[in-house]
Amino acid sequence: MENIFTQIRRDLHKIPELGFQEFKTQAYLLHYLESLPQTHLEIRTWETGVFVKINGLNPRKTIGYRADIDGLPIEEETGVDYLSQHEGRMHACGHDFHMSIALGLVTHFVHHPINDDLLFLFQPAEEGPGGAEPMLKTDIMQEWKPDMIIALHIAPEYPVGTIATREGLLFANTSELFIDLTGKGGHAAYPHKTNDMIIAACSLVTQLQSIVSRNVDPLDSAVVTIGKITGGTVQNVIAEKARIEGTIRTLSPESMAKVKQRLMAIVNGIEIGYECKAAVDFGAMYHQVYNDSTLTKEFMEFADKTEGIKVIECREAMTGEDFGYMLKEIPGFMFWLGVNSSFGLHHSKLAPDENAIGSAITLLTKYIEYKGN
Numbered sequence: 225m226e227n228i229f230t231q232i233r234r235d236l237h238k239i240p241e242l243g244f245q246e247f248k249t250q251a252y253l254l255h256y257l258e259s260l261p262q263t264h265l266e267i268r269t270w271e272t273g274v275f276v277k278i279n280g281l282n283p284r285k286t287i288g289y290r291a292d293i294d295g296l297p298i299e300e301e302t303g304v305d306y307l308s309q310h311e312g313r314m315h316a317c318g319h320d321f322h323m324s325i326a327l328g329l330v331t332h333f334v335h336h337p338i339n340d341d342l343l344f345l346f347q348p349a350e351e352g353p354g355g356a357e358p359m360l361k362t363d364i365m366q367e368w369k370p371d372m373i374i375a376l377h378i379a380p381e382y383p384v385g386t387i388a389t390r391e392g393l394l395f396a397n398t399s400e401l402f403i404d405l406t407g408k409g410g411h412a413a414y415p416h417k418t419n420d421m422i423i424a425a426c427s428l429v430t431q432l433q434s435i436v437s438r439n440v441d442p443l444d445s446a447v448v449t450i451g452k453i454t455g456g457t458v459q460n461v462i463a464e465k466a467r468i469e470g471t472i473r474t475l476s477p478e479s480m481a482k483v484k485q486r487l488m489a490i491v492n493g494i495e496i497g498y499e500c501k502a503a504v505d506f507g508a509m510y511h512q513v514y515n516d517s518t519l520t521k522e523f524m525e526f527a528d529k530t531e532g533i534k535v536i537e538c539r540e541a542m543t544g545e546d547f548g549y550m551l552k553e554i555p556g557f558m559f560w561l562g563v564n565s566s567f568g569l570h571h572s573k574l575a576p577d578e579n580a581i582g583s584a585i586t587l588l589t590k591y592i593e594y595k596g597n
């Protein structure tokens with residue numbers, strides 16, 4: 225059984241697609257799901273996502289399980305023989321693992337239904353712009369709304385067999401960040417007749433670094449990362465435009481508000497100092513991932529008693545996850561699944577150990593049977 229899901233992971237690894245463009249991925253998932261016995265199964269699509277309900281034998285509640293399905297705009301450099309076939313796209317955040325584990329669970333439970341109903345969500349666009357919140361608002365979700373919900377994320381830093389999570393806050397609040405600067409371009413030899421947006425962008429990026437170090441409470445962590453700068457046209461033309469793209473992470477909503485307020489003040493200073501216009505767009509925001517205490521504690525205790533599993537109570541992480549929106553409405557939890565890769569998440573050489581797939585399917589099958597029978 226495990227080998228099937230390793231093969232499925234490899235198939236999905238070859239076809240990474242960006243948020244809300246997961247057409248081949250959705251077709252692959254549907255093709256597989258339609259090949260299963262349909263007696264207990266109901267399948268519905270939403271955008272590029274899929275809802276799968278497995279009707280229980282004597283349902284009292286519904287247990288939800290969410291897997292995200294999108295890839296990242298990264299050129300893969302792993303050298304594996306099932307390399308991404310999509311140029312500049314890679315499953316560098318493990319969503320191929322997340323999907324294959326979810327399919328492993330669906331496969332088990334269509335053959336061995338439990339008393340309670342199960343709802344699996346194959347959710348688009350976790351990396352952006354965010355599929356969880358709109359998926360939650362669909363009529364399908366309102367009709368099939370689970371009473372509890374579970375999700376996992378691969379963790380390259382832990383060995384296979386490790387489960388890491390915590391009660392309460394697990395992942396940060398996030399906000400994307402896009403700033404467009406417009407000045408006056410011109411000849412490289414006449415800087416005094418221009419307003420150079422390369423200089424303005426460099427100064428802005430440097431000044432943004434003072435927000436975390438000087439404006440945020442050091443005991444309430446925050447991150448401001450600029451991942452991309454673009455600007456200019458050619459080496460001997462002073463740039464009229466520059467664009468900065470990044471992300472803000474904070475452990476508290478209060479710090480998010482503070483970071484944004486300070487950022488706007490710094491941007492206003494750049495407009496004055498560099499005689500330019502700045503347009504700020506905060507893009508998609510994700511609600512923090514906050515684990516239900518009772519369910520998380522119970523799962524950690526259950527996992528700890530499972531052969532081959534080691535449970536770690538981890539610290540909060542500054543990663544973001546739109547699963548936070550689901551946990552805001554439905555009690556549940558998210559956990560890290562050890563996959564032992566020397567290259568981390570969002571790295572072009574991320575190489576998770578596929579033994580984690582079978583290990584996760586076995587643990588979650590037992591846990592869902594325990595909760596739903």
Ligand SMILES: CC(=O)N[C@@H](CCC[C@H](N)C(=O)O)C(=O)O
Pocket residue numbers: 317350351352377398399400470471472508510542543544545569
């Ligand atoms: C688990 C993980 O890596 N999630 C992403 C979520 C990205 C949210 C959004 N696009 C942003 O950049 O703020 C992460 O980068 O943490």
